[in-house]
Amino acid sequence: MTHEELEESVPLYAAGALDRIERQALEAHLLSGCASCHSALKDYQSVAALLPLGLSPTKPPRSLKATIMAGRNPTPIPAEAAPNEPARPSLEPGEWMNHLFPPVTPARSSSLPWALGLAALLIVAVGGYFAWNVSTQRSIDTSNIKRLEASLQEKSATLAGLHREVGDQAKVLAELRNEIQQRTNEAAEAKEQLAQREAELEDTRVQLSQQSSMRTVRPPQDELATLLRIPNVRVVSLTGSDMAKRAAGFLLYDSQTQKVWLYSVNLPECPAAMTYQLWAIYDKPLSIGTFRMDRGETAHLLVKKVPSFTNAKTFAVSLEPSGGRPQPTGPMYLLSRS
């Protein structure tokens, strides 16, 4: 710190507003013997010491004086009796007053009689002090012990307070930990539930897709089942011709939906570039539709929409070139019995 900074900190020192490091810095500077800072501090300390005079006077309780008078030791303890006092707090008045008024060392007398007189006095004083010291040592020790006990008690109370505080803090911490644990558990549970819901959702999706795929497959079958339950649907059975003696089939016609259903079994595999063609025959054959039987296939369901063939008496399936023909050109494979 510069001298200017130190000088500026003097009023703050007097008001008690410096922190420990700044206070120590200024005290060290004052001890170095700076006259201007000494003078300034003396002024400001005088002001500071007067400040409480500006307070509204409050009288102490009447009983306090009696308590204090009763609490004294019989005699004050001489300063020499307690040379090893513990370090005093930094605000101890003696410290700053040391800066203000450095302890005065008595001027040495040049006069021999004075010196002798002083020496004699010193001997008497020392002798008296030792005599007094022996007789009062006990009471001094007792008072010192009492003071130490009081100090110890105060420190113990502070310690107990701190212990309580630490205990309270620990309790709060434990509660917070429990809460965190609880929250963690809840989060884990929520995560588990989420995973479960996701799994259920996935299952539902799978089921949904299965159902939708089934739906794409099943409509004709469902429709066929429904068709079979309709009383006025027309049913025609077909048998295999000489070309395919093991073949058979039946044909359903629902006039309401105008749909023909041909269910055929055991028809031989279609040769290349050939196809089966279903005919409704009344006056002349009417093509209803074509279908193929591939290798390994034993049954086939053909569904076709036909406006009307209520008068048709015979139904037949012939083998025709791919794409079918307007009239049957190939051999018959299935024929209705009618």
Added chain:
Amino acid sequence: MDKPSRHATSMIDPTLLARVVKGDQQAFSQLYDHSSTLLFSLAVRILGNHEEAAELLQDVYLEVWRKVSRYDVGRGTPVAWLVTLTKSRAIDRLRARAARGYRATSSLEAEPAAQVADLGPSPFETQADQELRIAVGAAVAGLPQAQQQAIELAYYEGLSHAEIATRLNQPLGTVKTRIKLGMSKLRDVLQQWWNHGELQ
């Protein structure tokens, strides 16, 4: 301030302390009578609590009785010495209390009746003391509110400038300036009063 204690010294005669040094119980009783109202007012202002202030005063006076021989007449006025000792012990208590997380159970504002009741002059208060009390009160009241507040936080609550800055949410430099200006103004006003017997 070449005559810093013309009036303050009139409150307690330094020879009274000299008699206390010799173990004069009557002198000790007189010392109490002359200083206890001032010291109790200071303790109540710092601690905000009458019971604790009474406990503190008991400690201070017993300390004075035991260690009074440490006081040197050449080291300042008895009042300054007693005020500084009381303030120091009260601030120590305040800090110990803060360390325990304890707050004052009753503030000064909570006890206006007690203050009003005690406003009368002490039977031991001389004319000079009354004048000094009024002069100091007027000098403090004459400060701008912000300077007064900063000085009081340092002086009566033992806060450092940094702590005051935090408390008031003000820049550190501002707080330092307020204390410096306030103390400087108090010094000038009181010096004027000492020199000419009138306030600026």
